[in-house]
Every structure is written in C-alpha cells, then in structure tokens.
Amino acid sequence: MEKPAMDPESLARQLRKPEGEDGIKVGLAMNKSNAAIYNMVLDFLGLQPADSVLEIGFGNGYFIPALFExxxxxxxxxxxxxETMVEEATRENRTRIAEGTVELHLGVTSSMSFPDxxxxxxxxxxxxYFWEQPDVxxxxxxxxxxxxxxxxLAIRSAASMKQLPFSEHGFTLYSAESAAALLEKNGFSVAAVITAVEDAKAPQGGGATIQFENICLRGIKI
Structure with missing residues (x-):
C-alpha cells in the first residue's frame, strides 16, 4: 500500500530541515523542483577562477557538480x-571532498564559525524563508x-509561494522589493535583481498546476 502524502505542515517541516527517510525523499524531490531556479543562479553567480564559494542550504548536494562545470x-x-542532508551530500560528493575542493559543514547561518x-x-x-532572524x-x-x-539570494516570490499550502507553516515570504530592502538594511548594496517565470508544473505536495516566479538578488558587501 502506498504511503499517504505528507500533510502541509509536515512537508513544510521537512522542507525547512529534511530528516530521516521522509527527508531523503523530500531532498530528491527538491532536486527536480529547484532545477530551474538553481540553473538561474548558476548563471547569475558569475563564478570566477579561484573563487571561494559558500553555499548555505545545499540539501543533498545534487547541484554541487554543476558549480564546478x-x-x-x-x-x-x-x-x-x-544532519540527514549533510550525510547524503557527503556521499554524493565524496570524490571532491577527498580531493579537498569541497567541504561540507553541519550548522546554522547565524552562528557559523568561518573566519572573517x-x-x-x-x-x-x-x-x-526559513531564517527566523534574517538580520542576524x-x-x-x-x-x-x-x-x-x-x-x-534566490527565492520564489511571495505571490508564487502563497499558492502552496505548506507555505503557511513557518515560511516568511518576500517580494523582490522586500528582499532587496532587507539586504540594504544589513550592509549590502543591491547590484542586480532578475526575475523569471518557470513553466507551469504541479507543485511538491500535489495540487493544481502553478507557475513560479523566481527572483535572484545580488548584494555587494559594503
């Protein structure tokens, strides 16, 4: 018998912090649902030779090889x-970890211990969406x-996210304007903002077909 789908609150909790067997399944689903926005980011990052890059929230590490491409x-x-995602990503990227070009860490943004x-x-x-104290x-x-x-920062617009029942549980939603204002409030100059609308698709968790508006913002440390 097929396991019933997660309710919106449970799905929201797993999207925030995937754990256990359900977390692994959600991580795999995110590889598909995030493909378009991640490809948008890959172009927008403008990677340069010898860049030292930190990704926050890498999930199961599926997209890490694309950065090296x-x-x-x-x-x-x-x-x-x-911890579940760190374990999955470590397994998927073990060769680059052994080579020393990839490091994966368990932790939260507000208290990360990397050097200045x-x-x-x-x-x-x-x-x-998940930062309870975004300023911190x-x-x-x-x-x-x-x-x-x-x-x-890459997000989906508040208008897009409001179509998803799970976004009512622990998500803080942003427009391009409100996200840009948040960056400017915290020591960044917003150098560029781009948007794109994905092809219509069925959202994770089921429901009517929707179109996501993706937003990428580039902030420069000042």
Whole structure:
C-alpha cells in the first residue's frame, strides 16, 4: 500500500530541515523542483577562477557538480542544518571532498564559525524563508565575505509561494522589493535583481498546476 502524502505542515517541516527517510525523499524531490531556479543562479553567480564559494542550504548536494562545470577552479564550502542532508551530500560528493575542493559543514547561518572575509561569494537558494532572524543571518554572512564580496539570494516570490499550502507553516515570504530592502538594511548594496517565470508544473505536495516566479538578488558587501 502506498504511503499517504505528507500533510502541509509536515512537508513544510521537512522542507525547512529534511530528516530521516521522509527527508531523503523530500531532498530528491527538491532536486527536480529547484532545477530551474538553481540553473538561474548558476548563471547569475558569475563564478570566477579561484573563487571561494559558500553555499548555505545545499540539501543533498545534487547541484554541487554543476558549480564546478561552470568554473573548475573554485573552492566550495557548504553549510546545512540538516544532519540527514549533510550525510547524503557527503556521499554524493565524496570524490571532491577527498580531493579537498569541497567541504561540507553541519550548522546554522547565524552562528557559523568561518573566519572573517573567508569567501568571495556566498549564495543560498530557497533558504531565506526559513531564517527566523534574517538580520542576524545576514550580518553573519556579511562577516564571512571579503570586502566587496557578493551575496546571491534566490527565492520564489511571495505571490508564487502563497499558492502552496505548506507555505503557511513557518515560511516568511518576500517580494523582490522586500528582499532587496532587507539586504540594504544589513550592509549590502543591491547590484542586480532578475526575475523569471518557470513553466507551469504541479507543485511538491500535489495540487493544481502553478507557475513560479523566481527572483535572484545580488548584494555587494559594503
């Protein structure tokens, strides 16, 4: 007998912090549901030779190889608060971890212990919604970026997310304007904002077909 789908609140909890067998399944589903927005980020990051990159919320690490396809000389560090996802990503990227080009860490943004100015670029895809204290998280990111370093945040617009029942449970939603204002409040100059509308598809958790509006913002540390 097929296991019934998760209720919206349970799905929201797993999207925030995937755990156990259900978390692994949600992580695999996110590989598909996040493909378009992640591809958007890959172009928007503008990776340069020898960039030191921090990704916050890497999930099961499925998209890490795509960064190296864009620029093979980067050094990648990942931070995720899900032990399940760290384990999955470690298994999927074990060769690069052994080579020393990938490091994966368990932890939360607000209390990460990386040195000041350690990274040229920091990015996060569909993570901003979950920061209970976004000012604290952004100040922590500001600290670990080098002078003039770049933060790229990718989210789906509030209007898009409101179509999803699980977004009522623990998600803080943003428009492009409100996300940009948050960056500017916390020591970043917003250098670029781009949007794109995905093809219509059935959302994770089921329901009517919808179209997501994806937003990418680039903030420069000032």
């Amino acid at each position: 864009k620029e093979p000389t980067i050094r990648y560090t990942g931070l995720d608060m899900s 100015g350690a990274f040229t670029k920091v990015f996060a895809v569909n993570v901003l 998280a952004l100040k922590a990111i500001h600290r670990v970026l080098e002078a003039g370093g770049e933060l790229v």
